[in-house]
Amino acid sequence: xxxxxxxxxxxxxxxxxxxxxxxxxxxxxxxxxxxxxxxxxxxxxxxxxxxxxxxxxxxxxxxxxxxxxxxxxxxxxxxxxxxxxxxxxxxxxxxxxxxxxxxxxxxxxxxxxxxxxxxxxxxxx
Amino acid sequence: xxxxxxxxxxxxxxxxxxxxxxxxxxxxxxxxxxxxxxxxxxxxxxxxxxxxxxxxxxxxxxxxxxxxxxxxxxxxxxxxxxxxxxxxxxxxxxxxxxxxxxxxxxxxxxxxxxxxxxxxxxxxxxxxxxx
Numbered sequence: 001x002x003x004x005x006x007x008x009x010x011x012x013x014x015x016x017x018x019x020x021x022x023x024x025x026x027x028x029x030x031x032x033x034x035x036x037x038x039x040x041x042x043x044x045x046x047x048x049x050x051x052x053x054x055x056x057x058x059x060x061x062x063x064x065x066x067x068x069x070x071x072x073x074x075x076x077x078x079x080x081x082x083x084x085x086x087x088x089x090x091x092x093x094x095x096x097x098x099x100x101x102x103x104x105x106x107x108x109x110x111x112x113x114x115x116x117x118x119x120x121x122x123x124x125x
Numbered sequence: 126x127x128x129x130x131x132x133x134x135x136x137x138x139x140x141x142x143x144x145x146x147x148x149x150x151x152x153x154x155x156x157x158x159x160x161x162x163x164x165x166x167x168x169x170x171x172x173x174x175x176x177x178x179x180x181x182x183x184x185x186x187x188x189x190x191x192x193x194x195x196x197x198x199x200x201x202x203x204x205x206x207x208x209x210x211x212x213x214x215x216x217x218x219x220x221x222x223x224x225x226x227x228x229x230x231x232x233x234x235x236x237x238x239x240x241x242x243x244x245x246x247x248x249x250x251x252x253x254x255x256x
C-alpha cells in the first residue's frame with residue numbers, strides 16, 4: 001500500500017474529469033444563440049437572391065445582413081468545433097489520429113472564422 | 126461463467142437493438158451536425174470568394190445541369206440545418222429535465238423529422254419563388 005490517495009484524488013486532473021462542465025456549458029450557450037439567430041440567417045439569406053454573387057454581396061454588405069451573418073458565423077463555428085471534438089473523441093481511439101484530428105478541428109474552425117469574418121467586414125465596410 | 130459472457134449481446138451495440146424513433150433521431154443529430162460542419166466550411170469559403178470577387182471560380186456549380194446537383198446539395202444542407210435546429214431545441218429542453226417520457230420522446234422524434242422537412246420545403250418554395 002504505497003498510494004494513500006483516494007480514487008477521486010487520483011483521477012481528478014485527468015481525462016474528462018477536468019473540463020467537462022465548461023465544455024457542456026459552452027455547447028449549450030452557443031446552442032441557445034443559434035436557436036435564435038440561425039432561422040433569421042437562413043430565411044433572410046434564402047430570400048436575398050443568393051447564390052447570385054451581386055445579390056449575396058448586397059445582403060452581406062447591408063447592416064442587417066452583416067450583423068446577422070457575423071452573429072451566426074461566430075456562434076456556429078464555435079458550436080461546431082465543440083461538437084466535432086466530441087465526435088472525434090467518441091470514435092477515434094488511435095492516439096496520433098485523435099490528436100491530429102482534434103488539432104485540425106481547432107485550426108479549421110478558428111481559421112475559417114477569422115477568414116470569413118474578415119471577408120464579411122470587407123464587404124460591409 | 127466467463128465463457129457465457131462472450132455470447133451475450135453487447136450493449137449499446139447497433140445490431141443488438143431494435144430500431145426506434147429516438148435512436149434514429151439521436152444518430153441523425155450527429156450526422157446532421159457533421160453535415161452542417163461541411164456546409165459551414167463551404168459557406169465560409171464562399172464568403173471569402175465574394176469578398177475577393179473570385180466567386181466565378183465556383184461559377185460552374187450554378188450553370189447548366191450542374192445547377193440542379195448544387196441545388197440538391199443546398200436543399201440537403203437546409204434540411205440538415207433545420208433538423209439539427211429542431212432536435213437541438215429538444216436537447217435544450219432535455220437539459221432542463223423536461224420531456225423524458227419514452228412515448229412522448231418517440232412521438233416528438235417523428236414530429237421533429239416532419240417539421241424539418243416542412244421547414245426545408247417552405248424555405249425553398251419561397252426562395253425559388255414558387256409561393
